[in-house]
Amino acid sequence: MITNGFRLPKTKIGEKTFQKIIRTGRKLFSINGFQATSINDIIAKSRVAAGTFYIYFDNKLALYLYLLNEYRHKIRQASSQAISGLKDRKSIEREGLKAFIMYVKQDPLAYKVIWESLFIDAKIFQEYYQSFAESYMYHLQKHVDIGEIRPDLDLETLSYVLMGIANFVGLQILFRDKVQENEIDFVVDAAMKILENGIYSEKKALSH
Numbered sequence: 001m002i003t004n005g006f007r008l009p010k011t012k013i014g015e016k017t018f019q020k021i022i023r024t025g026r027k028l029f030s031i032n033g034f035q036a037t038s039i040n041d042i043i044a045k046s047r048v049a050a051g052t053f054y055i056y057f058d059n060k061l062a063l064y065l066y067l068l069n070e071y072r073h074k075i076r077q078a079s080s081q082a083i084s085g086l087k088d089r090k091s092i093e094r095e096g097l098k099a100f101i102m103y104v105k106q107d108p109l110a111y112k113v114i115w116e117s118l119f120i121d122a123k124i125f126q127e128y129y130q131s132f133a134e135s136y137m138y139h140l141q142k143h144v145d146i147g148e149i150r151p152d153l154d155l156e157t158l159s160y161v162l163m164g165i166a167n168f169v170g171l172q173i174l175f176r177d178k179v180q181e182n183e184i185d186f187v188v189d190a191a192m193k194i195l196e197n198g199i200y201s202e203k204k205a206l207s208h
Contacts, residue, residue: 006066022063029067033119079100090192097192100170169187
């Protein structure tokens with residue numbers, strides 16, 4: 001199978017080598033950046049033969065794109081598992097947000113690898129988030145149709161607002177040295193309170 005310049009292994013030994021290259025690439029890209037990491041660096045740190053890299057990847061960009069797509073899949077998978085069986089949009093948003101935060105807390109390199117795409121090729125970065133937005137819009141529309149989300153909202157903008165909240169609330173958690181799950185729940189609930197009630201207090205008209 002050949003997709004975007006990479007070939008999946010066909011044996012268990014090949015899978016082990018493949019994953020070794022993936023782990024090394026993820027680490028080096030996150031520490032040194034894509035441009036400063038060479039294929040020779042990846043080969044040396046992976047402790048594989050020079051030709052082995054090219055069995056699975058055409059070039060360094062192919063390895064990076066594999067990593068990016070892997071994160072895309074795993075983040076969506078984590079969210080899908082967390083919201084399985086939920087029907088109302090508030091619960092879906094809450095559990096999806098928590099699932100994202102829990103995922104990046106366990107794998108903080110995700111942020112570095114994903115945002116690195118902005119400096120490799122802005123189109124890759126754009127496509128990554130546009131694909132999430134399109135999926136988000138599709139699912140939000142279902143809740144507009146049943147009257148759970150206001151019909152006057154622009155769903156594309158709403159999608160980016162919700163993704164922005166997830167991204168930066170996730171950073172809020174990662175910036176802390178040690179975080180317990182109850183602290184994550186507190187932050188998630190605080191974000192949901194903002195979504196549900198807004199940020200502006202009710203103001204009474206001044207009487208003259």
